[in-house]
Amino acid sequence: MPVSIRQIGPCFAGEVEGVDMRRPLTADEVAAIHAGMDRYAVLVFHNQEIDDEQQLAFTRSLGEIELALHTGLRAATEYRLPTTFADVSNLDQHNRPMARDDRRRLFSIGNRLWHSDSSFKAVPAKYSLLHARKIPSRGGNTEFADMRAAWDALDDETKAACEGLVCEHSQIYSRQQIGFFDLSEEERERFKPVRQVLVRTHPATGRKSLYLASHAGAIVGWPVPEARAFLRDLIEHATQREFVYSHRWAVGDLVMWDNRQTMHRGRPFPPEEARDVRRTTIAGDAPTAEQIAA
Numbered sequence: 001m002p003v004s005i006r007q008i009g010p011c012f013a014g015e016v017e018g019v020d021m022r023r024p025l026t027a028d029e030v031a032a033i034h035a036g037m038d039r040y041a042v043l044v045f046h047n048q049e050i051d052d053e054q055q056l057a058f059t060r061s062l063g064e065i066e067l068a069l070h071t072g073l074r075a076a077t078e079y080r081l082p083t084t085f086a087d088v089s090n091l092d093q094h095n096r097p098m099a100r101d102d103r104r105r106l107f108s109i110g111n112r113l114w115h116s117d118s119s120f121k122a123v124p125a126k127y128s129l130l131h132a133r134k135i136p137s138r139g140g141n142t143e144f145a146d147m148r149a150a151w152d153a154l155d156d157e158t159k160a161a162c163e164g165l166v167c168e169h170s171q172i173y174s175r176q177q178i179g180f181f182d183l184s185e186e187e188r189e190r191f192k193p194v195r196q197v198l199v200r201t202h203p204a205t206g207r208k209s210l211y212l213a214s215h216a217g218a219i220v221g222w223p224v225p226e227a228r229a230f231l232r233d234l235i236e237h238a239t240q241r242e243f244v245y246s247h248r249w250a251v252g253d254l255v256m257w258d259n260r261q262t263m264h265r266g267r268p269f270p271p272e273e274a275r276d277v278r279r280t281t282i283a284g285d286a287p288t289a290e291q292i293a294a
């Protein structure tokens, strides 16, 4: 069965049929998925009953894996999954939901803010692939915003103001917004800001998009309050409902998104229930901006 993709309702995302992630992909299937990502930026695959190895094999067939190293507050002894996965569940290493006041859980609540994965890394992520193994009884949707449509809808004056700007991204900035300041010196050092351009151009389609995230806390050359107010306005603009697709999860769904063209956020769910979702990530090609020398 050939790969087919249809747009989901009025949204920008696409729903894929004809892919079985338990089997190796053909070259034609790989090409169809990349073309779908270029066009839709978010692809939804249903009923994928896969394990970790199958998710890794599917991910590797589309590109090089970005490792999840030193990006959260879990100690190395507290990992539930290998570093080929980003553990975005609410579970500890014993598969139990973390306590409500667990600092690792509170840090991960930052994922409820609009963001693009790994924008706090000098080479930010290309695609993320999130697979649902266990979902809560309610809540926990993931919402996606189309940053190409957001760019297209800006007025010319704002577009001109954005062009050429470079932002500083750090998980310190996103956590400040939710009142999480409980970071050690070592963590602050690890989460030092990196630089990202504000406007990206897609290498295949040539479409421009706003490259924003709650991790962005400064604009190079701007006073901080003015930068933050400007970035906040842009995020508000980019996340109007007309630019947003909200995914309601079912076990077996795998959703793949292009971090260069979209932002996303998780929605709340009952904290005592398990939400086991596992993310693999495809590495980006290069930094988007020159970094400050260490």
Ligand SMILES: [Fe+2]
Binding pocket: 111, 115, 116, 117, 264
């Ligand atoms: Fe994320």
